[in-house]
Amino acid sequence: MSVSQRALAIDTSPPPARWMKETLDRSAFHRTIPVLAARVAPAKAGILLKADVMRRTIMNLPKVRTVLSDPEDPKGSRLLLFRVQQEADLSEEARAFLSQQEAILTSHELQLDYDYWTADEILQAVLPEELLEGSPTGFAITGHLAHMNLNAEYLPYKHIIGQVVLDKNKRLRTVVNKLDSIDTKFRFFKMELIAGEPDFIVEHHESDCRFTFDFSQVYWNSRLHTEHERLVQLFQPSDVVADVFAGVGPFAVPAGKKGCAVLANDLNPNSYKYLEQNIHDNKVAELVRASCEDGKDFIRSSVLTALENPFPAYAGPKLTKAQLKEKRRKQGQPEDSAVPTQPEDPSPPFLPPRNRIAHFVMNLPDSAITFLGAFKGLLASGKLREVYEGGMPVVHCHCFTRELELEVAEKDIRQRVAAELGYELQEEDEVSLHLVRSVAPNKDMYCISFRLPRQVAFLDAQ
Ligand SMILES: C[S@@+](CC[C@H](N)C(=O)[O-])C[C@H]1O[C@@H](n2cnc3c(N)ncnc32)[C@H](O)[C@@H]1O
Numbered sequence: 001m002s003v004s005q006r007a008l009a010i011d012t013s014p015p016p017a018r019w020m021k022e023t024l025d026r027s028a029f030h031r032t033i034p035v036l037a038a039r040v041a042p043a044k045a046g047i048l049l050k051a052d053v054m055r056r057t058i059m060n061l062p063k064v065r066t067v068l069s070d071p072e073d074p075k076g077s078r079l080l081l082f083r084v085q086q087e088a089d090l091s092e093e094a095r096a097f098l099s100q101q102e103a104i105l106t107s108h109e110l111q112l113d114y115d116y117w118t119a120d121e122i123l124q125a126v127l128p129e130e131l132l133e134g135s136p137t138g139f140a141i142t143g144h145l146a147h148m149n150l151n152a153e154y155l156p157y158k159h160i161i162g163q164v165v166l167d168k169n170k171r172l173r174t175v176v177n178k179l180d181s182i183d184t185k186f187r188f189f190k191m192e193l194i195a196g197e198p199d200f201i202v203e204h205h206e207s208d209c210r211f212t213f214d215f216s217q218v219y220w221n222s223r224l225h226t227e228h229e230r231l232v233q234l235f236q237p238s239d240v241v242a243d244v245f246a247g248v249g250p251f252a253v254p255a256g257k258k259g260c261a262v263l264a265n266d267l268n269p270n271s272y273k274y275l276e277q278n279i280h281d282n283k284v285a286e287l288v289r290a291s292c293e294d295g296k297d298f299i300r301s302s303v304l305t306a307l308e309n310p311f312p313a314y315a316g317p318k319l320t321k322a323q324l325k326e327k328r329r330k331q332g333q334p335e336d337s338a339v340p341t342q343p344e345d346p347s348p349p350f351l352p353p354r355n356r357i358a359h360f361v362m363n364l365p366d367s368a369i370t371f372l373g374a375f376k377g378l379l380a381s382g383k384l385r386e387v388y389e390g391g392m393p394v395v396h397c398h399c400f401t402r403e404l405e406l407e408v409a410e411k412d413i414r415q416r417v418a419a420e421l422g423y424e425l426q427e428e429d430e431v432s433l434h435l436v437r438s439v440a441p442n443k444d445m446y447c448i449s450f451r452l453p454r455q456v457a458f459l460d461a462q
Contacts, residue, residue, distance in 0.1 A: 239260050369399050
């Protein structure tokens with residue numbers, strides 16, 4: 001082995017601890033590694049660190065300090081650590097340079113412990129050899145909680161895996177493992193606590209909004225972040241939006257912040273409870289109204305609610321605190337005077353209250369298509385028909401398909417939509433299909449958007 005090969009050969013892996021199964025024993029992870037060091041005057045340390053000839057020799061382990069004060073020298077010399085273990089491992093040139101700099105070679109013991117190693121390194125030392133390929137440490141974070149999806153073979157080690165993940169991620173307090181079953185009605189995952197506190201009430205931030213919810217009782221998926229943003233971007237601030245399966249509000253609350261008026265609904269009483277809280281916490285109560293009913297009933301009642309109890313007209317963007325300060329400064333008012341952040345002009349009198357829904361959001365991909373029948377004849381009655389002659393709403397309906405080719409997927413989705421609407425969507429219905437994400441190797445999630453066809457909405461009930 002050449003000197004340069006030997007120079008890289010310090011083994012810093014944690015000691016194997018394959019006897020651990022149920023409980024993590026952090027004290028088992030300790031390792032003393034003798035390394036070569038140079039004792040030098042403080043002024044020389046910098047010279048050695050910068051010298052080209054020393055570059056391949058100087059200690060470069062993450063989280064290990066390269067220059068230490070020398071405990072054995074009260075006059076304050078420094079110890080410069082090398083990544084080799086003996087003098088013979090140094091190159092000729094390095095040795096000559098060290099002697100020229102009056103460095104005294106000595107040895108130093110590196111002490112590595114549990115805190116030094118990464119979660120993966122610790123688990124590689126614990127798990128049986130046959131499980132070492134592939135890492136079980138993948139997880140998604142929601143607030144202070146990490147959720148894992150451990151394969152069956154890792155389950156005997158779940159508490160150790162959870163504890164290591166918890167220890168190595170300082171913002172976490174709770175680690176859960178998803179169980180196979182999903183609550184079929186309200187779509188949240190069953191889960192078990194594998195480490196940390198049994199506190200499932202998380203505070204999560206998305207789209208500049210704060211969401212609080214009980215992760216064990218409601219649906220939440222951070223992977224839908226971009227889909228939430230995509231749809232909210234499509235809305236005009238003056239739109240009225242009806243969110244049929246609103247969950248705890250990831251479409252509804254940001255839409256409200258944008259200025260949209262929102263009817264947000266979810267049948268899960270727990271989702272409804274946190275939806276209400278999130279509306280309140282994000283200060284959108286004037287614009288976002290929550291309800292807790294079945295999606296079909298909601299679709300039918302929402303158009304009447306908007307008609308009979310309309311939202312105030314859009315009054316322009318809210319001022320940010322900085323804009324407000326600037327405005328007060330220009331008006332010669334004290335910057336911290338109690339002027340509200342709402343625009344000061346009330347709704348201009350020529351803008352009527354908002355009573356017509358512009359978008360329906362239907363994010364229940366497992367079955368949203370089966371709710372589309374509720375649109376048949378929805379706007380057929382006199383007053384509704386009159387209002388919606390001014391513009392039909394756009395429906396954004398999420399769905400799954402097992403067809404992985406775009407063309408075949410589109411055909412499949414359109415057929416299922418047609419079966420529910422009793423109408424085949426045409427060119428003029430402004431149909432668009434968006435691939436949201438792949439949820440499994442043979443299952444994709446899409447959003448089909450279309451303008452509600454008059455033939456469907458105005459269909460005479462008789
Ligand atoms: C896939 S989640 C989507 C939640 C939210 N829109 C989001 O993007 O995170 C579907 C939601 O529909 C709700 N839900 C299920 N069945 C429902 C029904 N029949 N009527 C209304 N809401 C329903 C569930 O409780 C769940 O919160």
